[in-house]
Ligand SMILES: Nc1ncnc2c1ncn2[C@@H]1O[C@H](COP(=O)(O)OP(=O)(O)O)[C@@H](O)[C@H]1O
């Protein structure tokens with residue numbers, strides 16, 4: 646979980662490979678179910694419809710009850726209707742990034758329509774989203790500081806520690 650460009654796809658795919666688990670991207674699942682791009686769904690049916698598809702998708706994943714590494718869209722956790730399901734989905738990792746890191750990564754991105762002032766748009770949206778990501782996450786890592794390999798090691802270490810702590814409690 647994280648802002649657009651925080652690395653959900655890249656980190657998710659690598660983590661799945663290292664943990665020997667299947668990888669699933671919620672946006673990609675929606676696109677393949679609908680046979681339409683995210684942009685087409687937004688244009689044709691509007692955002693609330695897309696958000697309802699996200700909700701349906703994560704409910705199905707909970708019912709599936711299968712170990713997976715999942716990337717969710719940046720807007721999914723912001724929807725109140727999804728927050729109760731997110732907790733049931735499993736361990737939630739927040740890829741936290743600064744405005745500067747995100748602006749660097751999202752420059753020229755076709756999926757993040759920034760218009761004129763990219764850092765300003767990121768700053769505004771992040772101010773709303775970061776507290777929600779903080780609240781909804783079990784594990785947090787800062788991305789954009791250390792090299793990718795180091796970040797992956799940090800995530801795996803934090804995951805192990807988290808699982809050990811949960812086992813102790815149960
Ligand atoms: N830890 C990282 N260090 C440097 N670049 C990264 C890192 N994680 C992701 N990126 C790059 O940032 C961009 C956005 O990553 P991506 O995984 O597509 O983000 P998201 O799925 O969260 O939108 C890609 O070009 C990706 O290669």
Ligand SMILES: O=C(O)C1=C[C@@H](OP(=O)(O)O)[C@@H](O)[C@H](O)C1
Pocket residue numbers: 647648649650653672683717718719720721756
């Ligand atoms: O920020 C958002 O509201 C969205 C982020 C996108 O996912 P990424 O986080 O992979 O860009 C995608 O779900 C959709 O375009 C809406």
Ligand SMILES: [Mg+2]
Pocket residue numbers: 653654716
């Ligand atoms: Mg992505």
